[in-house]
Amino acid sequence: MEFLREIPLFSELNQKQLEEIALISVVKRYSKNNIIFTPSQKGEYFFILKRGKVKVYKTSKGKEQIIRIFDKPTLFGEAASFTGKNFPAWAEAIEESEIVLIPRKGFIELMKRDPEIGMKFMSVMAQRLMYLTSVIESLSLKSALSKIASYILRKFEEGRDEVEFSTNIAAMELGLTKETVSRMLGKLKELGIIEKSRNKVKVKNPQALRELSS
Amino acid sequence: MEFLREIPLFSELNQKQLEEIALISVVKRYSKNNIIFTPSQKGEYFFILKRGKVKVYKTSKGKEQIIRIFDKPTLFGEAASFTGKNFPAWAEAIEESEIVLIPRKGFIELMKRDPEIGMKFMSVMAQRLMYLTSVIESLSLKSALSKIASYILRKFEEGRDEVEFSTNIAAMELGLTKETVSRMLGKLKELGIIEKSRNKVKVKNPQALRELSS
DNA sequence: CGCATAGTTGAGCTATTTCAACATCAGTGG
DNA sequence: CCACTGATGTTGAAATAGCTCAACTATGCG
Numbered sequence: 001m002e003f004l005r006e007i008p009l010f011s012e013l014n015q016k017q018l019e020e021i022a023l024i025s026v027v028k029r030y031s032k033n034n035i036i037f038t039p040s041q042k043g044e045y046f047f048i049l050k051r052g053k054v055k056v057y058k059t060s061k062g063k064e065q066i067i068r069i070f071d072k073p074t075l076f077g078e079a080a081s082f083t084g085k086n087f088p089a090w091a092e093a094i095e096e097s098e099i100v101l102i103p104r105k106g107f108i109e110l111m112k113r114d115p116e117i118g119m120k121f122m123s124v125m126a127q128r129l130m131y132l133t134s135v136i137e138s139l140s141l142k143s144a145l146s147k148i149a150s151y152i153l154r155k156f157e158e159g160r161d162e163v164e165f166s167t168n169i170a171a172m173e174l175g176l177t178k179e180t181v182s183r184m185l186g187k188l189k190e191l192g193i194i195e196k197s198r199n200k201v202k203v204k205n206p207q208a209l210r211e212l213s214s
Numbered sequence: 215m216e217f218l219r220e221i222p223l224f225s226e227l228n229q230k231q232l233e234e235i236a237l238i239s240v241v242k243r244y245s246k247n248n249i250i251f252t253p254s255q256k257g258e259y260f261f262i263l264k265r266g267k268v269k270v271y272k273t274s275k276g277k278e279q280i281i282r283i284f285d286k287p288t289l290f291g292e293a294a295s296f297t298g299k300n301f302p303a304w305a306e307a308i309e310e311s312e313i314v315l316i317p318r319k320g321f322i323e324l325m326k327r328d329p330e331i332g333m334k335f336m337s338v339m340a341q342r343l344m345y346l347t348s349v350i351e352s353l354s355l356k357s358a359l360s361k362i363a364s365y366i367l368r369k370f371e372e373g374r375d376e377v378e379f380s381t382n383i384a385a386m387e388l389g390l391t392k393e394t395v396s397r398m399l400g401k402l403k404e405l406g407i408i409e410k411s412r413n414k415v416k417v418k419n420p421q422a423l424r425e426l427s428s
Numbered sequence: 429c430g431c432a433t434a435g436t437t438g439a440g441c442t443a444t445t446t447c448a449a450c451a452t453c454a455g456t457g458g
Numbered sequence: 459c460c461a462c463t464g465a466t467g468t469t470g471a472a473a474t475a476g477c478t479c480a481a482c483t484a485t486g487c488g
Binding site: 168181 | 433434435436437445
Binding site for chain 2: 058065066078079083108111112116118119122123125126128129130132133140141157173174206210
C-alpha cells in the first residue's frame with residue numbers, strides 16, 4: 001500500500017492508518033475499454049488509480065468530451081465519493097489498469113473509529129485550498145511585475161526569507177516567459193526589494209512586495 | 215446559528231448537524247486590539263468570525279506583515295485547527311468582534327458520532343479543490359482567447375450549454391480587460407463556436423473550445 | 429573538457445491595454 | 459409611457475507590456 005503515500009490526500013497518514021485503509025480496500029483490474037464508473041452510478045467507492053491509464057469524460061448528444069486523462073497514482077471521482085451522489089462523468093480504462101477501490105461505507109466506519117484520519121484529510125485539503133486561492137489571486141493580477149511579486153511573496157509567507165526560485169518554473173506557473181520573469185526579477189533587485197543568487201531569492205522588503213502585488 | 219450556512223464549508227450540513235455544532239461551540243467577544251490567537255498556540259479551536267473585523271498577520275524582526283483582513287462570516291486559521299499544530303500567524307480583532315469557537319476535540323467527538331459531517335466537509339472541499347484547479351489551469355494559459363475559451367468551457371462543463379456570462383466579471387477573474395473579453399467573445403462568435411446574447415453565452419461547439427484552451 | 433540546462437540581454441514584433449467615444453439596456457421617477 | 463441615469467458592453471486607434479527570436483553567459487555534471 002506504499003504507493004498511497006504518493007497521493008497528497010494520504011500523505012499525512014501514518015503506517016497504521018494506511019494499513020487500516022488497505023484492510024477495507026480491494027484492488028480491481030480493468031482491461032482496456034472497461035468502464036470504471038458512469039453517471040448513473042452513485043459514489044459508493046473511492047477510486048484510486050494504482051497503475052495504468054484512465055480517461056474521464058462526459059457525453060452530450062452522443063459525443064464524448066474528454067475531461068481528463070490520469071496516469072500517475074491519483075484519487076479520481078472524489079467529489080462523488082465524498083458526497084455519495086452520482087458521478088458527474090464517465091471513467092474508462094484506456095489501457096490495462098489496476099485500481100484500488102475503497103468502499104465509502106467502510107471509509108465512514110473507519111473515520112468513526114479513527115476520526116484523526118478525517119482530520120488529516122481535511123487538514124491537507126484546507127492547506128491546499130488556501131494555497132490554490134493565493135495562486136489564483138496572483139494569476140489574476142494584470143502586470144507581470146505584480147504576478148511575480150505576489151509569487152515570491154507567497155513563498156516568502158510560507159517559510160523563510162530565502163526562497164527557492166527557478167525562473168523557468170516560475171514562468172510556467174505564472175503563464176509568463178522566462179525572459180520576462182528574468183527581467184522583472186532584475187527590476188525587483190534594482191529596487192532593492194529582493195536579492196538574488198543562482199537559484200534563490202532573498203526578500204529584503206516584503207512590504208514593498210505586498211504593495212506591488214495589489 | 216443560521217449564519218453558519220453562509221460559510222461554504224458548513225453549507226451542506228442539515229439543521230440537526232448545525233445544532234450539534236452549536237451545542238459544542240462557544241461565542242466569545244473580542245474588543246479592539248484583543249489577540250485571538252498567536253503562533254505559540256496550538257489549534258485547539260476552530261475560529262469563526264461572526265461579526266466584526268479581524269486581521270491575520272505575521273511578525274518578522276518586530277515588524278508586522280498583514281496577511282489578510284476578514285470581515286464577513288468566515289472560518290479562519292483552519293489549517294491549524296484541522297492539524298492541531300501551531301497557528302502560522304497572529305490574529306487580532308481590529309474592531310469589536312464576535313467569534314464562534316468550536317473546540318477541536320469536541321469536533322472530533324462529533325465526527326465520531328456523526329461521520330457524515332466530516333464527509334460533507336470533505337465533499338465541499340473536494341469540489342472546491344477541483345474547481346480551483348481548473349481555474350488555475352485556465353489562468354496560466356497565455357493568450358486571452360484561450361483563457362476565455364477555457365473559462366466558458368469550465369462553466370459549460372458544470373452545467374448547461376447556456377452559460378451565465380458577464381463580460382466585466384469574466385475580465386476581473388481572468389486578469390484581462392473588459393474590452394479584450396468583448397473582442398474575444400466576438401471572435402468566438404464569428405468562428406461559430408458560441409452564440410451570445412446580452413448576459414448569456416451558448417456553447418455550440420465545445421470541442422473547438424477545448425482545442426482553443428490547450 | 430564538452431555538453432546540456434538554466435538564465436540573461438537586446439531588438440523588433442504583436443497581443444493586449446488604454447483611452448475615448450458610443451451603444452444598449454434595466455430601473456426609476458415624473 | 460417617456461426621459462433620465464447608471465451600469466454594462468462595444469468599437470476604434472494609439473500606446474505599450476510582454477512575447478519571440480537569437481545570441482550570449484554561467485553553471486553544473488558525466
